Amino acid sequence: MxxxxxxxxxxxxVDRTLERLAEEVLLGRAHLDxxxxxxxxxxxxxxxxxxxxxLERRLKRPVRVGILDITLYRDDWTRISHxxxxxxxxxxxxxDDQDVLLVDDVFFTGRTVRAALDALIDYGRPRxxxxxxxxxxxxxxxxxxxxxxxLLLSLPSEERVNVYLTEMGPEDQVAIEATxxxxx
Numbered sequence: 001m002x003x004x005x006x007x008x009x010x011x012x013x014v015d016r017t018l019e020r021l022a023e024e025v026l027l028g029r030a031h032l033d034x035x036x037x038x039x040x041x042x043x044x045x046x047x048x049x050x051x052x053x054x055l056e057r058r059l060k061r062p063v064r065v066g067i068l069d070i071t072l073y074r075d076d077w078t079r080i081s082h083x084x085x086x087x088x089x090x091x092x093x094x095x096d097d098q099d100v101l102l103v104d105d106v107f108f109t110g111r112t113v114r115a116a117l118d119a120l121i122d123y124g125r126p127r128x129x130x131x132x133x134x135x136x137x138x139x140x141x142x143x144x145x146x147x148x149x150x151l152l153l154s155l156p157s158e159e160r161v162n163v164y165l166t167e168m169g170p171e172d173q174v175a176i177e178a179t180x181x182x183x184x
Contacts (some may be wrong), residue, residue, distance in 0.1 A: 011172035017150040022054040024148050035099045038066045040116050041087045043105030046167040047134055066091040073115035095124040105163040107133040110142030135174055137161045
């Protein structure tokens with residue numbers, strides 16, 4: 001029997017969570033002028049832009065934001081497709097000696113973030129990389145942990161966290177839905 005879809009964050013709750021995360025990012029940060037917010041394509045890119053907008057309102061100045069495509073850095077891309085669809089990486093200048101805030105929607109095994117770290121290093125040598133995720137669903141397979149987390153869950157492998165954002169069509173929400181067991 002399929003598990004029903006459970007909403008764990010509504011649209012307003014997603015927005016409040018991003019507001020809280022923006023505040024956490026600003027606390028104790030010394031090099032705000034050397035910070036670059038980089039979202040992992042696709043959901044992380046939309047969240048990175050939203051977060052940058054919230055940071056800009058607080059700082060009253062622009063925040064540099066970029067998009068990172070990790071398709072060819074994934075350790076499973078050949079399983080997904082023999083002709084992977086590669087998106088464009090768009091960084092706002094050099095990331096050398098910058099504080100990079102890497103943003104993703106859901107943190108699971110750590111494999112996506114590992115791929116993102118490899119990709120970032122190909123673009124330069126940041127002074128520091130921190131990770132911000134909207135949802136950490138538990139289940140890590142790599143020794144990687146987010147620095148900033150919107151919602152922490154502990155889910156069995158047969159459940160999946162889906163982040164729906166208005167930029168992709170439906171209204172904002174985070175849902176837990178059934179999925180075949182993870183075969184990572």
